[in-house]
Amino acid sequence: MSFQPQQIAGNNAEKTKAHNRRVVLGYLQTRAAGRAEIAKAAGLSTQTVSNLMAELETEGLVLRTGRRAAARGQPPVVYAFNPAGAAALGFEVRPDMLTMVLTDLGGTALASEHHRLAQTDPDFVLAQMARLAQKAIARSPIARILGAGLVIPGPFGLEGLSTDDATALPGWDPATLPARAELLLGLPVHIDKDATAAALAEGMSGAAQGLPTYAFLYFGSGLGLGIVAQGHPLRGAFGNAGEVGHVIIHPNGRACGCGNAGCLEQYVSRLSVQRHLVAKGHLAPDTSGTDATLLRLLDTQNPDLIEWLDTAAEALSRAIGMLENLFDPQSTVLGGALPDALIDALIARLALPTGSVARRSDRTAPRVQRGTSGRFTAALGAAALVIHSTVTPRLDAHRLESPPCP
Ligand SMILES: [Zn+2]
Known part of the structure; x- marks a missing residue:
């Protein structure tokens, strides 16, 4: 999703630092820029941006790429988003299959795996997820893992639309699953429906790019x-x-x-x-x-x-x-x-x-x-939920216990 300064402005007084971080990272995702340019585009003070850039640079999420020529004075340092600064895990659980991907922050897959499921009991599948995650993290070229996205078929909450085990995952409660998965994985976990996550993945890098x-x-x-x-x-x-x-x-x-x-x-x-x-x-x-x-x-x-x-x-x-x-x-x-x-x-x-x-x-x-994003599209979308929650100001992955995002 492209950054549009007039729509996504940071706010010193009301919004949290986390929001401002996402605004800055979202801006740098589409272009390299100096602090003054970022401050102007995001509607933040230069001091706020300077503090954020120091923090993001320490975390490895942005890189200095040089200095821009200036008519007078000290040429400004140019910063760029660093896709290799961290990685995200994405899991898709289907009634017969568990799929995992590990991606960098640009959404590029670093590892992927399918695991056929003989049963869909949440405890069993969560244990398989932890095992796959451990293996992928141990081999990951990027040490820092920001979190995991987990996508499952709907419907969520089975009152009005009970479904059979063949297409849905009965017993998978989206309100409690993230906390259970977080305990096992030791990472923040975001949950969403498979189709929504797949749609986001297709928009990031597939046929729906630019739509x-x-x-x-x-x-x-x-x-x-x-x-x-x-x-x-x-x-x-x-x-x-x-x-x-x-x-x-x-x-x-x-x-x-x-x-x-x-x-x-x-x-x-x-x-x-x-x-x-x-x-x-x-x-x-x-x-x-x-x-x-x-x-x-x-x-x-x-x-x-x-x-x-x-x-x-x-x-x-x-x-x-x-x-x-x-x-x-x-x-x-x-x-x-x-x-x-x-x-x-x-x-x-x-x-x-x-x-x-x-x-x-x-x-x-x-x-x-x-x-065009292939068989891993929903798992890539799951990883994208984590990336969006870090980078994109208005496309936060939501948690179902929280109010839906605007
Ligand atoms: Zn039906």
């Missing part, structure tokens, strides 16, 4: 939605915005674990294609080898897979038309835990509604496109 407003449809086990509007993720009052997988697309359709029938993710999700291929005898009931099977069947244009693709594309076309009219995104991006080739085949089959606010002649981004 302030976009929709990101995330294939975890089910189907999630991350909406970024004017640079800010839309989370809803309780962190549950984007449960698009449980929007009813076929009244009286297939039964869903949430209690409804005809939900979108019964037709468009990793789980739905797995169930279809198990029923047709292409995949073992334990769904091992899903990706290889999908690619092989796609390669040979297997009629059973084509049948799933056609049904999925019809449901997805309706859903995307609805999202366009609701949120007016510049683009809808599809990504997550499906092979790129399958997402491409799905996009190729879409028949998007002609009546949509997205049918514009001045369009600069494709109406629908595949994301």
